[in-house]
Amino acid sequence: MEHWPHFPFIPYPPSKAGYWSPVTSTLNWCEEDYYATPYSAEIVNSLTNVLFLGLGVKGVLNVRKHGHDSVFLVAFLGYLLVGTGSFLFHSTLKYPMQLVDELSMIYTTCLMCYASFSYSRSSAVKKFLAVSLTGLAVFITLYYHYLQDPVFHQNAYALLTTVVVFRSMYTMEVALRPRWRKSLEEDRLLKQKQGLPVPSKERQEFENVRDMKTLKTMWFMVVYGLSMFLGGFAIWSLDNFFCSTLREWRQRVGLPWGIFLEGHGWWHLMTGMGAYLYIIWGIWLRHVLNKEQDEYILVWPHMWSFPEVVRLSPGQQSDAPSKKFT
Structure with missing residues (x-):
């Protein structure tokens, strides 16, 4: 085969059998098998899952440090499982590892579905959702x-x-856009009747x-995350x-x-970023629903960096909890 002579390259070795042969998965992707090492069936498809592992650890540490739900x-942890399962699947092309990869995606999405639909519901509704989503996950499995x-x-x-994304969009709009809420005066009168503290008009305008x-x-996070997914x-x-x-x-172009x-x-890199953005968005939205907007801020130094929601220390104040591109 004639190579394109524009840059130096290393010729691609042919696909061959490796340590984990034979292939038992129902899928085999476009990457050649075992061309780089006998211990990884698809080296690029395997290593691109390191993004999931890194962001999963970052997310776990962020939740523990800043007291998120x-x-x-x-x-x-489900996000980490997806990355680990995908790494093992593409490294081995074995059917059990394929199931770990694909079913962990279903389970994590069911969990986010529960988080989205169960907020501020009664205990009975939460139990019904938990049982229903567990049953759905078992059925799909x-x-x-x-x-x-x-x-x-x-x-x-x-x-x-x-379903999860559109539900979260709806919740976000209803919770934050003033036009979907009662007028300032109606809201004040309702709180007065309920014996709740009534904010001043100036404070209400500030909150709007x-x-x-x-x-x-x-x-912006929603559009950016969906763009990465799509x-x-x-x-x-x-x-x-x-x-x-x-x-x-x-x-023709050879390696690398x-x-x-x-x-x-x-796909791994872009969906890894998109899924991470979705969970961070969910964390921030939960704090908004809990009326904790002034206690947390989204830290996002650059568009190409990975945002996180952090708790403000005592004495700090968040006047505009938004992205901080610098």
Whole structure:
């Protein structure tokens, strides 16, 4: 095969058997098998999951340090499990590791679904949601194992994710946009009747301005996170559809340049960032719902960095808890 002579390269070794052979998974991606090391079936698809591991640890430490709700600690542990399962799956291409990878995505999304729908509900409703979502997760697990059809898993995951994201969008809008709330005067009268403290009109106006700033930043996070998800999905789809062409191109450019044509690896990086943003958004939204906007702030130094929600120390004040690009 004629190589493109524009830059130095190392020729791609051919696909071959490795330490974990034979392949037992129902999926095998476009990356050549065992071309870099006999101990990893798909080296790029494996190592791109290091982002999940790093961000998962960062998220767990952030939850513990700043006292976020425990449901988000479990969510980040699920995020870590997704990254670990995907690493093992792509390293071995074994069916049990495939199940760890794919089903952990379902379980983590069910957990976020519970966090989204159970807030401020009665104990009976929370129990019903927990039982229902557990039953759904068990059903998906058993039916997927019976079918062994990846399309079923992908559709189930996409549907669950869509429900959770749209529910969170609705909650965010209702909680923060002043037009969806009662007028200032109606709100004051209602609080007076209930014997609750009544903020001054100036304080209420301040909170409305603050909430709109928060809402603007949250919508930026939503759009940014969805762009990462959808962009990664588009690249992954191209990787599936044009696999033979991409393999030919990788052979032509050689290593290390061919690594940049690994579409499934880009999917890992982009969805890892998108999923992390979603959990951080969920943490911040929970503090908003708990009326703790003045106690926490979103720290996001650069667009290409990884944000986190931090608790302000005593004496600090958050007048505009929003992204801080510098």
